[in-house]
Amino acid sequence: MNLNLTYFSKNSLRQHGRTFWLASFFLPRDQAAKATELYAFCRLMDDVADDNTHENQHLLGKFSEYFNSTSDLPDTLGVTERELIVTIKTSGLDINIIQELFSGLKADLGSIEFTEQSQLLRYAYAVAGTVGILMSKIMQCHDKEAEYHAVDLGMAMQLTNIARDVLEDARLGRKYIPMNLSIETIKTKKSNENVTQNLDEVIQLSEIYYQSGLKGLLYLPRKMRPCVYIMAILYRAISRKLKNNGFNWQDGRTVVSPFEKTWLVICALPFCLWLLASPKFKSTKIKTHQVDLHKDLRDLPGTNQ
Numbered sequence: 001m002n003l004n005l006t007y008f009s010k011n012s013l014r015q016h017g018r019t020f021w022l023a024s025f026f027l028p029r030d031q032a033a034k035a036t037e038l039y040a041f042c043r044l045m046d047d048v049a050d051d052n053t054h055e056n057q058h059l060l061g062k063f064s065e066y067f068n069s070t071s072d073l074p075d076t077l078g079v080t081e082r083e084l085i086v087t088i089k090t091s092g093l094d095i096n097i098i099q100e101l102f103s104g105l106k107a108d109l110g111s112i113e114f115t116e117q118s119q120l121l122r123y124a125y126a127v128a129g130t131v132g133i134l135m136s137k138i139m140q141c142h143d144k145e146a147e148y149h150a151v152d153l154g155m156a157m158q159l160t161n162i163a164r165d166v167l168e169d170a171r172l173g174r175k176y177i178p179m180n181l182s183i184e185t186i187k188t189k190k191s192n193e194n195v196t197q198n199l200d201e202v203i204q205l206s207e208i209y210y211q212s213g214l215k216g217l218l219y220l221p222r223k224m225r226p227c228v229y230i231m232a233i234l235y236r237a238i239s240r241k242l243k244n245n246g247f248n249w250q251d252g253r254t255v256v257s258p259f260e261k262t263w264l265v266i267c268a269l270p271f272c273l274w275l276l277a278s279p280k281f282k283s284t285k286i287k288t289h290q291v292d293l294h295k296d297l298r299d300l301p302g303t304n305q
Helices: 003-016 018-024 029-050 054-067 079-089 095-107 117-138 144-164 166-171 183-187 193-215 222-244 258-277
Strands: none
Touching: 018 029, 018 222, 018 258, 029 054, 029 079, 029 095, 029 117, 054 079, 054 095, 095 117, 117 144, 117 193, 144 166, 144 193, 144 222, 166 183, 193 222, 222 258
16 A cells, blocks of 8 residues: 555545545445545646646646556656556556546636536536546446446536536636626626526536436445445535525535534435445346436447437
């Protein structure tokens, strides 16, 4: 075990992914370690994408080339960062899915103003649906039907992020939610019915994908299910709180407090016990995924076509 890498990954999770950090306590140790490394990798790549400089545009390109075995890693990386990237590349995860993740991150390097819901959904797939697929493999699930639900859960969580971060994204030159309002107008923080209406629509859309994502829990090995369920309900609580607070996007990020998270986990325990006791689904016997949910994701790997 590489202790430096373990510390780096856990520290990244504690600082930036408190919801998943809490949920990870419900994973077996081996899967928790691998999932934490994947999170740290995604966080590292996301940090690069959030700093829109020429150097970082070059970095993401070099990372993508490295995963295609056509390039060495940049010398500017720290030792532990290099070890993390090498670990992910050699972990056996699908390189095609990782490349789709890079395509989404590269989009963040420029100004974004989506005009169609299909653009929003394809972006959510690229930066989060792909992570759902990768996590499902780490959790020892290799069922295609499960993969579709994993995509949906990842997308649902990204839609929550987008609803929560409207103001923050506008300050970065990004407008992921299609609406007839300029980025500059959003940055003024003035209450606007257009923003409220579109936020409501995105949250309703996220609920559809949460429901589909949670339908896939019984494809997972029993020990993995509580972690995924708790992570989903904690994330979903963010968008629900945003809605209950009257879509107060102009006040900045909506945050679910530690007390609220603890209460949600306590309330979830009976259902977690049911998940642990329930038999596993097999897609050869039952189909649970609605193909229409992936109609805007044509030709993307891991989707239901």
